[in-house]
Amino acid sequence: MGLVSFFRRKSPWLLHFDTGGCNGCSIEVVATIIPRHDIERFGMQVRGSPRHADILVVTGPITKQAKDRIIRIYEQMPEPKMVVAVGSCPASGCVFYDCYNVVGPLDKFIPVNAYVPGCPPKPEAIIFALVKALEKV
Amino acid sequence: MTFVVPFGPQHPALKEPEYFRFEVKGEEIIDLNVRLGYIHRGIERALQERSYLHNIYLAERICGICNVAHTTAYCQTIEQLANIEVPDRARFIRTILCELERIHSHLLWAGVAAHEIGFNTLFMFFWRDRELVLDLKEMISGNRQISASNTLGGVRRDVKPEYVPTMLRVLNKLEKETKYYIDVCTSDRTILARCMGVGVLTKEDAIKLCIVGPTTRASGVDVDIRRDDPYAAYDEISFKVIIEREGDVLAKVIVRLREILESIRIIRQALKALPRGPLRTKVAPKIEPNEALGRIEAPRGELLYYAISNGTDKPERIRVRPPTYANIPSFKPMFVGGTIAEIPIVMASIDPCFACTDRVTLVDSHTGKARVVSFDELRGRRK
Numbered sequence: 036m037g038l039v040s041f042f043r044r045k046s047p048w049l050l051h052f053d054t055g056g057c058n059g060c061s062i063e064v065v066a067t068i069i070p071r072h073d074i075e076r077f078g079m080q081v082r083g084s085p086r087h088a089d090i091l092v093v094t095g096p097i098t099k100q101a102k103d104r105i106i107r108i109y110e111q112m113p114e115p116k117m118v119v120a121v122g123s124c125p126a127s128g129c130v131f132y133d134c135y136n137v138v139g140p141l142d143k144f145i146p147v148n149a150y151v152p153g154c155p156p157k158p159e160a161i162i163f164a165l166v167k168a169l170e171k172v
Numbered sequence: 173m174t175f176v177v178p179f180g181p182q183h184p185a186l187k188e189p190e191y192f193r194f195e196v197k198g199e200e201i202i203d204l205n206v207r208l209g210y211i212h213r214g215i216e217r218a219l220q221e222r223s224y225l226h227n228i229y230l231a232e233r234i235c236g237i238c239n240v241a242h243t244t245a246y247c248q249t250i251e252q253l254a255n256i257e258v259p260d261r262a263r264f265i266r267t268i269l270c271e272l273e274r275i276h277s278h279l280l281w282a283g284v285a286a287h288e289i290g291f292n293t294l295f296m297f298f299w300r301d302r303e304l305v306l307d308l309k310e311m312i313s314g315n316r317q318i319s320a321s322n323t324l325g326g327v328r329r330d331v332k333p334e335y336v337p338t339m340l341r342v343l344n345k346l347e348k349e350t351k352y353y354i355d356v357c358t359s360d361r362t363i364l365a366r367c368m369g370v371g372v373l374t375k376e377d378a379i380k381l382c383i384v385g386p387t388t389r390a391s392g393v394d395v396d397i398r399r400d401d402p403y404a405a406y407d408e409i410s411f412k413v414i415i416e417r418e419g420d421v422l423a424k425v426i427v428r429l430r431e432i433l434e435s436i437r438i439i440r441q442a443l444k445a446l447p448r449g450p451l452r453t454k455v456a457p458k459i460e461p462n463e464a465l466g467r468i469e470a471p472r473g474e475l476l477y478y479a480i481s482n483g484t485d486k487p488e489r490i491r492v493r494p495p496t497y498a499n500i501p502s503f504k505p506m507f508v509g510g511t512i513a514e515i516p517i518v519m520a521s522i523d524p525c526f527a528c529t530d531r532v533t534l535v536d537s538h539t540g541k542a543r544v545v546s547f548d549e550l551r552g553r554r555k
């Protein structure tokens with residue numbers, strides 16, 4: 036392992052974007068930063084700007100309007116980048132699979148490194164997926 | 173000269189993507205426009221295409237934070253359509269779940285509000301205690317957020333007698349903590365400086381714009397569906413409707429925190445009075461032509477469901493009016509005249525939940541390119 040990827044694994048910053056989910060997953064993503072789960076143990080932080088982010092955390096099925104946004108945000112992120120899809124929504128569309136405004140799943144538009152199944156998954160599962168994704172760096 | 177500050181869709185104040193366009197003059201906000209619809213999914217249409225039983229799971233996922241409120245309102249409306257009586261025990265369990273959800277939602281909101289004013293320590297405290305409520309929800313329903321415990325004709329899971337001592341213990345702890353938070357919020361200088369007199373919604377405006385829920389109760393308007401049009405077991409339980417007069421952000425904080433105390437009292441009473449009996453009654457899959465309207469007090473305000481049946485196992489039409497939709501007009505009186513620095517906290521103060529609201533698209537008339545969805549496209553994905 037090179038020095039650069041060693042450091043990259045030590046402090047990845049997250050960016051969270053909701054592409055139309057019910058909020059269930061979004062609050063579980065936020066719940067990963069609270070004292071009980073505390074992802075800072077792994078050096079991770081949730082940040083507000085795509086330009087600072089290493090990992091994009093996507094929740095929700097992809098709606099027509101959010102599709103362009105998510106692609107743009109993905110393009111704005113610096114290389115190397117990773118995408119983690121949280122919940123059944125970005126993986127398959129969940130209950131919204133046949134809604135007229137949903138164009139998902141996410142991997143039709145951007146490459147996805149890890150999926151977390153569940154509706155919503157527990158914060159532990161989300162952390163597990165993030166750590167697993169980092170192992171691939 | 174005015175300057176336009178765009179805000180969103182991926183923005184720091186909310187976890188959900190929405191676009192706001194503020195027109196400012198120096199520091200002062202003089203106008204704003206809201207553009208919603210980033211997470212419009214087309215749920216009302218989908219509700220028409222599924223059976224009544226399937227729809228429970230869809231209604232639940234309109235909003236993950238107030239999912240019990242959505243299913244309670246949905247089930248209640250469909251039960252009215254089909255003329256079903258819900259067993260007493262189920263009514264009490266619904267009340268308990270609704271109130272647990274109110275506590276979790278208010279704590280969540282209080283945490284977000286603390287985060288908006290840069291008080292991250294308090295955010296961590298609120299969210300730490302929220303985990304306790306989620307543990308209770310998990311104990312009763314098997315899931316932290318989406319509980320899936322309401323069903324047509326009753327509930328699917330019981331509050332077992334062995335749960336009661338744990339619940340009472342956690343509620344005692346929560347009560348103590350909440351009282352402490354009320355103390356903190358009414359005395360801490362940082363909070364007072366950021367919240368007092370900011371984002372005021374006057375009583376007249378609140379009545380004129382038909383604002384609902386804690387947002388309007390913080391402006392001194394005395395409405396609460398739990399008392400005005402009792403559902404579940406609220407008619408057999410005594411509780412106070414919390415009202416504050418000032419209408420600023422601080423009042424909105426205090427109303428919500430005091431509502432948590434009230435919810436704790438409601439749950440204690442419901443646990444004590446929990447009647448014995450069956451959990452659910454049978455519901456036939458097909459429902460005769462009829463129409464019904466159900467409303468409940470969700471954590472954010474009045475949630476309204478309207479349904480028409482047509483004799484088959486699918487509804488003819490279901491309309492959902494979530495509370496945030498009713499509260500969006502309040503942005504204008506609260507923002508105009510304020511400063512840019514107030515934007516996040518004032519926006520958070522109505523506890524907006526766009527997952528609920530975005531089944532409707534509003535397009536900004538100044539900048540918005542209204543996307544025209546053709547009729548074929550609307551029907552398209554059904555094949």
Ligand code: SF4
Pocket residue numbers: 055056057058059060061094095096121122123124125129130153154155156233236318
């Ligand atoms: S996976 Fe489930 S909880 Fe998560 S956003 Fe989708 S519907 Fe909501």
